[in-house]
Amino acid sequence: MIERGDPIPSVPVKLVTGDGIADTTSDTALGQGLTVFFAVPGAFTPTCHVNHLPGFVSNEAKLRAAGVDRIVCAAANDHHVMKAWAEASGALGKIDFLADGNGDLAKAMGLNKDLSGSGMGTRFTRSAALIRNGVVEAVFVEDAPGVTATGAPAILMALEAQGR
Template identity: 45%
Template sequence: MSTIQAGDRMPAVTLHMMSEGGIKPITTDELFAGKTVVLFSVPGAFTPTCSAQHLPGFVAHVDDFAAKGVDAVACVAVNDPFVMATWGASAGADGQVLMISDGNGALAAATGTEMDGSQVGLGTRSQRYAMVVKDGVVEQMFLEEPGAFQVSSAENVLAHL
């Protein structure tokens, strides 16, 4: 499968996130319909670049995204909902950034962004990227080269809005 690009519709998959009542399913249709969402993906919660730079950048700039018409900022990773919620809480993302679990890798597979991290014990994960999705259609895609962290940063995405 080819990697999702600007102009493509987001695939219909079910993801999960924590709520007060426990694990809650959320479909991509629910997440993106009628809204402008900045979705960024990280290879893993609590990993060095993801924890030190990627998530904190989006938390720090969430108001700047809102000022540019973004309805929600969401972080997704191939981790379970408990890990995503705990990571979000530890990073100050609660109420700022939606912490979404792609625990089974369904979104990574459907968008062609899967990454094989098995050589370092990570299994199948998602590549690092950010995208701007308007009403379910990808407007902009910022896919990182393996090991890089530049184009998917909050600052770079903001500069392109």
């Protein structure tokens, strides 16, 4: 699993922003300034849609006030699904989305989870990270169902603890 001090791996992804969809790499998308990165098992899945993403949308201004340059959500979904989710949740233009359709970024970061038993294939484990200029400063992984260690309130507390 990726750890503090590790650089973000370079994996092809689709970036979904308020400006549209672009081909890029994970290190480019996450490599400038202070980035709050959070990863979810799947767009529109119940916990991700109701409990995880909305906290980042509602706390966007607080995160920016704490010095965050970019908020990025990743999931092992295609870019069409990620764009639809961004639009449906009111997050488009506030949060950027990385579509990791094959789970390659999840695997490269060691944050992958095999959900084949439920027909979902390789997905991200629910996680979050603080990344500064492409280098991981902190990683948070949920060890039980739900959103506690990786939600926006926990990330705000981590930023405060770091003096931001």
